[in-house]
Amino acid sequence: MTVEPGVRVGQKSDASVIERSWDEPETFAVLFDRHAGTVHRYAARRLGTEAADDLMADTFAIAFQQRHRYNTERGDARPWLFGIATNLVGRHRRAEARRFRALAQLPPADEAAGQGEALAERVAARVSAQGVRRELAGALARLPARNRDVLLLVAWADLSYEEAAQALGVPVGTVRSRLSRARSKVREALGGSDPTAFREESRS
Structure with missing residues (x-):
C-alpha cells in the first residue's frame, strides 16, 4: 500500500483534506500540521531560517486562498505546496544568491573552531546533515535560477521528476533537461562529485 509522505496509514489523503476544507475551512489546519515542517526546512536551506518563517506562513496562506482550485485527483499536496514556496523564493533571488555566495566564503570547520559564536557555527546549526557545503553553495549561486x-x-x-514538473508547471522533459544541466555544473564545480544526486535510482 502506498502512503503519501507525512500521512499515516488510515489517514485521509491531502486531496481529501483540501476538498473537505472547501466547506469546513478549519480542516485546512491538518495540511499545515502535515507539511509545514518540510516546507520550512526547504525554505530555510534556500533563504535562511529567519526568512523561512515568513515564507512558510505565506505559502500556506496562499494555499488556503487557492484551495478551491486544487486538483483533487492529486492525492499528495506536496508538489503544489513546494511550487508555491518556490515561486515565493523567486521574489528573493538576489538574497538567495547572496546567501549561497556567503556560505561559499565561510572557512572550513577546523578554521572556524575556537571563534565562539562564529558565523560558520550558526549556519551549521541551521542546516541538516546534508546541508550546504562551501563548494556546493558556490556552485548553486552560479546556477541559473x-x-x-x-x-x-x-x-x-x-520530489520526483513528475512532482517537480507539477510544482513548476513545466513538462517532465523540461525538468530532466534543466536538472541535467544543473548537475553537470555542480559536478564540474566539485571536481566530479555531486552531493545532490542521492536516490537517483528512484527518479527515473
Missing part, C-alpha cells in the same frame, strides 16, 4: 529550482526541488524537497 530555473535550473537551481529544479535541482533543489528534487534534492532538498525530495
Whole structure:
C-alpha cells in the first residue's frame, strides 16, 4: 500500500483534506500540521531560517486562498505546496544568491573552531546533515535560477521528476533537461562529485 509522505496509514489523503476544507475551512489546519515542517526546512536551506518563517506562513496562506482550485485527483499536496514556496523564493533571488555566495566564503570547520559564536557555527546549526557545503553553495549561486529550482526541488524537497514538473508547471522533459544541466555544473564545480544526486535510482 502506498502512503503519501507525512500521512499515516488510515489517514485521509491531502486531496481529501483540501476538498473537505472547501466547506469546513478549519480542516485546512491538518495540511499545515502535515507539511509545514518540510516546507520550512526547504525554505530555510534556500533563504535562511529567519526568512523561512515568513515564507512558510505565506505559502500556506496562499494555499488556503487557492484551495478551491486544487486538483483533487492529486492525492499528495506536496508538489503544489513546494511550487508555491518556490515561486515565493523567486521574489528573493538576489538574497538567495547572496546567501549561497556567503556560505561559499565561510572557512572550513577546523578554521572556524575556537571563534565562539562564529558565523560558520550558526549556519551549521541551521542546516541538516546534508546541508550546504562551501563548494556546493558556490556552485548553486552560479546556477541559473530555473535550473537551481529544479535541482533543489528534487534534492532538498525530495520530489520526483513528475512532482517537480507539477510544482513548476513545466513538462517532465523540461525538468530532466534543466536538472541535467544543473548537475553537470555542480559536478564540474566539485571536481566530479555531486552531493545532490542521492536516490537517483528512484527518479527515473
